[in-house]
Amino acid sequence: MATMNMLQAIRDALDLKMADDDNVVIFGEDVGYFGGVFRATDGLQKKYGKNRVFDAPISELGIIGAAVGMGAYGLRPVPEIQFADYILPAYDQIASEAARLRYRSSGEFFAPITIRTPCGGGIYGGQTHSQSPEALFTHVAGLKVVMPSNPYDAKGLLISSIEDDDPVIFFEPKRIYNGPFDGHHDRPVVPWSKHPASEVPEGLYRVPIGKAAVALEGSELTILAYGTMVHVAIAAAQESGINAEVIDLRTLLPLDEETIVASVKKTGRCIVLHEATQTSGFGAELATIVQEHCFYHLEAPILRVAGYDTPYPHAQEWDYFPGPARVIDAMREILETA
Amino acid sequence: MEINYKSGFQVPEPSSRPGDTPNFSYLSLPSPLDSVRPDTSCKASEMRDLAYGLVRVLDDSGMAVGPWNPNVDAEFLVRGLRAMEKTRLFDERMMRAQRQGKTSIYVQCRGEEAVSCAHQMALEKGDMCFPTYRQQGLLIAQDFPIVDMMCQIFSNAKDKLGGRSLPFFYSERDYGFFSISGNLGTQFIQSVGWAMASAIKGDDRIASGWIGDGASAESDFHAAMVFASVYQPPAVLNVVNNQWAISSFHGISGGAEANFACRGHGFNIASLRVDGNDFLAVYAASSWAIERARKNLGPTLIEWVTYRAAAHSSSDDPSKYRPDNSFDLWPLGDPILRLKNHMIQLGIWSEEKHQALIDELTLEIKEAGKQAESFGTLGKGSKPSVSEMFNHVYKDMPAHLRRQRQKLGV
Numbered sequence: 151m152a153t154m155n156m157l158q159a160i161r162d163a164l165d166l167k168m169a170d171d172d173n174v175v176i177f178g179e180d181v182g183y184f185g186g187v188f189r190a191t192d193g194l195q196k197k198y199g200k201n202r203v204f205d206a207p208i209s210e211l212g213i214i215g216a217a218v219g220m221g222a223y224g225l226r227p228v229p230e231i232q233f234a235d236y237i238l239p240a241y242d243q244i245a246s247e248a249a250r251l252r253y254r255s256s257g258e259f260f261a262p263i264t265i266r267t268p269c270g271g272g273i274y275g276g277q278t279h280s281q282s283p284e285a286l287f288t289h290v291a292g293l294k295v296v297m298p299s300n301p302y303d304a305k306g307l308l309i310s311s312i313e314d315d316d317p318v319i320f321f322e323p324k325r326i327y328n329g330p331f332d333g334h335h336d337r338p339v340v341p342w343s344k345h346p347a348s349e350v351p352e353g354l355y356r357v358p359i360g361k362a363a364v365a366l367e368g369s370e371l372t373i374l375a376y377g378t379m380v381h382v383a384i385a386a387a388q389e390s391g392i393n394a395e396v397i398d399l400r401t402l403l404p405l406d407e408e409t410i411v412a413s414v415k416k417t418g419r420c421i422v423l424h425e426a427t428q429t430s431g432f433g434a435e436l437a438t439i440v441q442e443h444c445f446y447h448l449e450a451p452i453l454r455v456a457g458y459d460t461p462y463p464h465a466q467e468w469d470y471f472p473g474p475a476r477v478i479d480a481m482r483e484i485l486e487t488a
Numbered sequence: 489m490e491i492n493y494k495s496g497f498q499v500p501e502p503s504s505r506p507g508d509t510p511n512f513s514y515l516s517l518p519s520p521l522d523s524v525r526p527d528t529s530c531k532a533s534e535m536r537d538l539a540y541g542l543v544r545v546l547d548d549s550g551m552a553v554g555p556w557n558p559n560v561d562a563e564f565l566v567r568g569l570r571a572m573e574k575t576r577l578f579d580e581r582m583m584r585a586q587r588q589g590k591t592s593i594y595v596q597c598r599g600e601e602a603v604s605c606a607h608q609m610a611l612e613k614g615d616m617c618f619p620t621y622r623q624q625g626l627l628i629a630q631d632f633p634i635v636d637m638m639c640q641i642f643s644n645a646k647d648k649l650g651g652r653s654l655p656f657f658y659s660e661r662d663y664g665f666f667s668i669s670g671n672l673g674t675q676f677i678q679s680v681g682w683a684m685a686s687a688i689k690g691d692d693r694i695a696s697g698w699i700g701d702g703a704s705a706e707s708d709f710h711a712a713m714v715f716a717s718v719y720q721p722p723a724v725l726n727v728v729n730n731q732w733a734i735s736s737f738h739g740i741s742g743g744a745e746a747n748f749a750c751r752g753h754g755f756n757i758a759s760l761r762v763d764g765n766d767f768l769a770v771y772a773a774s775s776w777a778i779e780r781a782r783k784n785l786g787p788t789l790i791e792w793v794t795y796r797a798a799a800h801s802s803s804d805d806p807s808k809y810r811p812d813n814s815f816d817l818w819p820l821g822d823p824i825l826r827l828k829n830h831m832i833q834l835g836i837w838s839e840e841k842h843q844a845l846i847d848e849l850t851l852e853i854k855e856a857g858k859q860a861e862s863f864g865t866l867g868k869g870s871k872p873s874v875s876e877m878f879n880h881v882y883k884d885m886p887a888h889l890r891r892q893r894q895k896l897g898v
Contacts, residue, residue, distance in 0.1 A: 175688060201688050207718060212677055212711030219618070219681025219695070222666060225688070239707070246671045247678070253880045255659035255667035256649050260883070291881050315883045360886065404886035 154350045155342040156327045159301035160190050160266070163308035164228065166354050168198050171226060174312060176203045178213055178230030178266075187232055188268060188327060214240035214265065218247050221261045228312055234269035234321060235281045248317040249292030264311040264318045269297070270378050270425050271471055272325030272335065276464035282377075282426035282457070287319045288403045288435065294359055295403040297321040299380040300330065300347030303400055306357030314359060323377035331378055332385035333473030362406035364413070368395035371419035371484055373477070374410060374436050376402065379423045386477035394481060402432055410436070411443040418449040419484045423477060428456035450487035453480045500739030506807060510817040514744075515793070517819055520544040520554035520769075528780040532758040539749035539759040542793065545768035550829040558772040562836040568609060568767050569831065569842075571629035572601035572824045574849050578624070578634055579798075581853050582641055582656075586802045590865035591641045591655045597622045599765070599797030599815055600730055602823035605629040606770035607696065607726070610778050611664065614693045618666045618679035621656055622728065622796075623698055630663055635856045644864030644871055650879060651872035673699055673706030676725065680712045683721035683787070694722040694781040702733020704748055705741040713789070717755035722781035724774070725757075725789045728764065730796035735809040752789035764792030765820040767827040793820065874898040 154162065167174045176191055182205035185192030195203040206213045210231055217227040231237045237244070248261035271280035287295045294316055298304040304322070311318040325331045329339045330347075342348035365375075366384050370392055373383040376399040387394035395413050399405065414420045420440050422433035437452045455472050463470050503511040523543050526535045545552050552559075579596040586594040597604065604625030611617070617626050627637065639646040641655040649659065659667035666682075669675055679697025686693050699709055704727050716723055727748040731738050738744065752759030758780065762773040770792065777788035797815035799806050806814075815822075831837030864870040875898040878889055885893075 175685075207711075207714045209707075209711045209714060211707050212715050215674065215677030215708060215711055216681030216684060216715055218674075219678035219683070220685040220688075221681075222616075222678065223682045223685035223689075225685045242671055243674060243677075243708075247669060247674050250669075251667060252883070254649065254653045254657065254669070255661075255880075256652070257880050257883070258659050258661045259667050294882075404888060407887070 151349050152352055153343050153348050154301045155329070155348065156301050156304050156322065157188060157190055159305040159350050160308055160322065161192060161194070162350070163305040163312070164191060164194060165197070167309060167312045168194060168202065170354060173224060173226045174202070174228060175220065175225050176228045176230070177206045179206055179208055179232045181205060181230050186230060188324065190266070191230070210236055210240035211243055214243040214248065217263045218243060218251065218261050221263050222251070222259045226262050226312060228264045228266060231265060231267040233279050234267040234283050235278045237267055237283060241286070244287070244293070244317070244319070245290045249290050252316070253292060260315055261317045262315045264308070264314070264320050266320045266322060268324035269321045270323040270325055271462055271467060272331060272378065274464065274467055277461045280462040282424065284321055284402055285426060285430060285432045288432055292316070293403060294318040294401070295321070296359060296401050297323065297377040298400060299323070299326065299365070299377055299398050300345065301342055301350050302347040303357050303363070305350055306355050307359065307400065309354055310356045310359050313356070318359070321377065326378050326381065330381045333382040333471065334385070335468050357400070360401050360404045360406055362400055362409040363398045364395065364409070365398040366394065366396040368393040369417055370394060371421060371481060372397060372413040372417045373421045373423055374399060375423040376400065377425070379425055379472070382472065382474055383423055383477060386474040386481065389474055390478045390481055392481050392485065405439070407439055407443070410439060414440050414444040415447045418447050420444070420448070420452045421455060421477070421480050421484060422452065423455045423472065425457050425472060427459050428454055429459050431456050450484045453484050455480045500737070500744050502737035502739065502810065504811050504814070506809065506811055508811055510811045510814045512817065512819050515819055518542050518544070520547050520556065523554055523556055525555035525776070528776055528783065529785050530758070532752070532756045532786065535758060536753055539747070539752060539761050541761060543760055543762040543769050543773050544766050545772060546766045546826055546830055550826070550833045552768050552830060556769060556772040558768055558775065560768070560771065562834070564609070565827065565831050565836065568605060568771070569824070569827050569837070570845060570849070571605040571609070571625060572767070572827065573845060574853070575601045575605060575625045575628045576824060577846070577849050577853050578628060581857055582638070583802060585641070585857070585865070590861070591643065592866055593655060594641065594802045595621050595656060595800070596798040597624055599822065600728060600794045601625050602767040602770050602827070603728055603764045603792045603794055606767045607774040610771055610774035611696065614664070615696060616664050616666055616682055616693065617696045617698065618675035618682070619668060619698045620672070620675070620700055620703070620728070621668050621670070622700070624656065627658060627660060627663060627665055632660065632663055634853065635860050638856060638860035639863055642860055642863070642865040644860070644869065646863040647872055650876035652876065652880065672703035673708035676712040677708045677715060679725070680715045680721060680723050683723035684715070684719050687719065687721045692782055694724065694778060696724045696726065698726045698728065700733060701727060701729040701731065701738045701743050701748060702736060702741050713751065713755045713757065716787040717757055720786045722784060723787040724777040724781055725787060727789065727791045728794060729791050730794050732796045732800070732810070734800045734804060747791060749789060749791035757787055757789050759789045761791045761793065763820055764794030765823040765826060767823055795820065
């Protein structure tokens with residue numbers, strides 16, 4: 151076992167898969183010599199050579215389009231999109247091409263691509279370095295969408311993603327790269343080394359795609375969360391003294407409905423929590439699934455806590471970010487319903 | 489004197505519209521003797537004139553002349569003529585089938601047969617084309633079983649793609665034919681990615697990417713050019729300038745102010761502009777670019793100057809936007825007629841032989857059509873099972889899809 155932060159865990163997963171499979175190649179903006187703006191690929195070019203780890207032009211469309219062609223050849227590309235905010239120029243290549251190649255060719259061609267991309271706010275990144283566009287991808291048939299919340303899952307899920315023969319959008323909540331951020335921006339940063347999930351096995355291991363985890367057991371209500379919001383939810387539960395169960399979805403598509411349904415049937419109350427804007431967000435899908443499967447077990451209407459339906463603001467970041475205070479308000483509201 | 493600098497908005501117009509006499513004076517036709525054929529190791533910067541000229545082999549009298557003459561034998565010419573004629577007859581039959589309601593939509597490549605057929609004859613097994621939907625000649629020139637193409641066009645029970653894809657959106661990996669997408673241009677950068685992979689692996693297989701004059705306006709085109717320039721992968725990048733993108737002439741995609749071949753210059757990519765209706769020129773230029781790629785000497789951009797003789801698709805009516813007799817007056821002529829005349833000039837072909845070829849191919853296509861129709865046509869007879877709709881979304885069907893399929897009861 152080793153103690154790792156998220157970035158170290160991600161880099162370790164990349165390193166191990168590069169060593170394990172000659173077909174794994176890494177490319178993206180600044181990922182080569184420099185090792186990426188967040189350092190996730192630091193040292194990999196030196197170790198594996200420019201043929202397998204290299205810088206790409208500032209063309210997200212080009213990066214993903216080239217990855218589709220490489221995948222068709224037989225490689226297993228792991229491109230990086232520097233910020234999830236920049237992924238939209240590649241949207242056609244992801245949603246119309248990578249996602250549908252298997253379908254339209256009866257599996258003759260497919261896109262075994264893992265697109266790593268940092269997402270989420272909390273770093274004063276403003277409109278262009280803070281967004282959480284996961285719902286744009288969970289709406290696309292043929293994609294898998296993953297968002298880990300801790301180093302152990304990040305490594306295990308990234309290895310599973312790279313080994314997966316379908317295209318995976320691997321969202322990395324950048325605010326928790328270095329520590330399990332709970333939304334209290336005014337408190338000192340807590341390092342990952344104080345968190346049990348920073349204990350990461352050495353060598354290859356897999357966290358399965360499509361399996362949620364119970365991050366905190368509880369009985370009064372269920373909070374469905376993923377990424378940074380898992381830590382916000384846990385902080386809200388601990389600070390309020392409310393006996394909440396926090397489900398860390400880990401994979402959004404395909405979704406582990408069983409774990410969600412079992413929890414909500416047990417608690418009878420459900421809050422869906424995400425950083426992305428509320429309207430048509432992934433929380434709408436979660437609320438619908440809970441309603442479809444748990445309606446007669448619900449003691450109160452499902453509540454959503456999410457980013458406001460505005461672009462991500464700069465100076466007002468901490469008013470926008472759905473921190474523990476908003477989650478606690480929602481928990482109290484949902485418990486007040488008889 | 490005071491000058492008033494008022495802005496002026498330009499919307500390019502084609503040289504002729506319905507009712508006009510087709511005017512192709514914008515196209516200059518150099519003699520095949522005027523062209524230079526550089527060595528395949530030539531630096532891109534030292535062959536820039538080739539993007540402004542027009543590589544040709546067949547002269548006005550139908551003889552093969554000049555530096556690009558590939559000097560192929562009679563058997564090769566017969567194979568080429570046969571592939572082009574078969575492609576055209578196949579298209580005609582499928583177009584009629586569409587009119588008879590046997591499929592939803594069809595796209596012909598009439599007038600452009602030389603581009604795909606001759607190019608294919610220059611490729612080797614293992615190379616990969618990333619075609620648009622107007623390169624059926626790439627398959628037919630390999631004697632691909634046309635019954636299989638028809639079964640997909642008819643979306644019947646023998647459709648290899650299970651009815652999931654549009655008709656004629658073939659996918660034939662073993663024939664070096666990448667799955668066709670309807671999102672225009674996407675395959676261009678993918679072909680560069682495939683070629684990058686080949687280079688990463690030290691392979692000698694090459695990729696051949698295809699795009700139309702219209703879709704060359706897409707960002708995918710520019711991404712492909714940047715990546716091809718940066719990584720120098722073994723790729724041939726083909727722009728089929730058939731003058732029309734549905735109703736928009738090539739000027740709407742930027743082809744009036746500057747031609748498509750010279751776009752390669754900004755990237756220092758070797759660029760050729762070729763008479764796409766000259767079978768021998770297509771073969772010669774393709775061979776040049778393919779050899780260059782295979783020898784790891786860099787990518788090539790080729791503009792194939794040709795003409796979309798038929799409608800964009802079975803849903804289109806070109807008489808609404810261009811003169812009806814455009815193709816009759818197209819200065820580069822009909823690629824099949826030109827090769828046929830050349831072969832007659834050589835004394836290896838005759839009208840009788842040609843008619844016999846047409847009769848033979850017509851019968852073959854008719855028989856294939858009957859066979860394919862016996863497996864059903866769109867909405868009639870046997871068809872792919874409904875459950876096929878849920879297959880191949882993922883490698884393994886996830887639970888939510890399985891539940892949806894079960895709810896449908898299939």
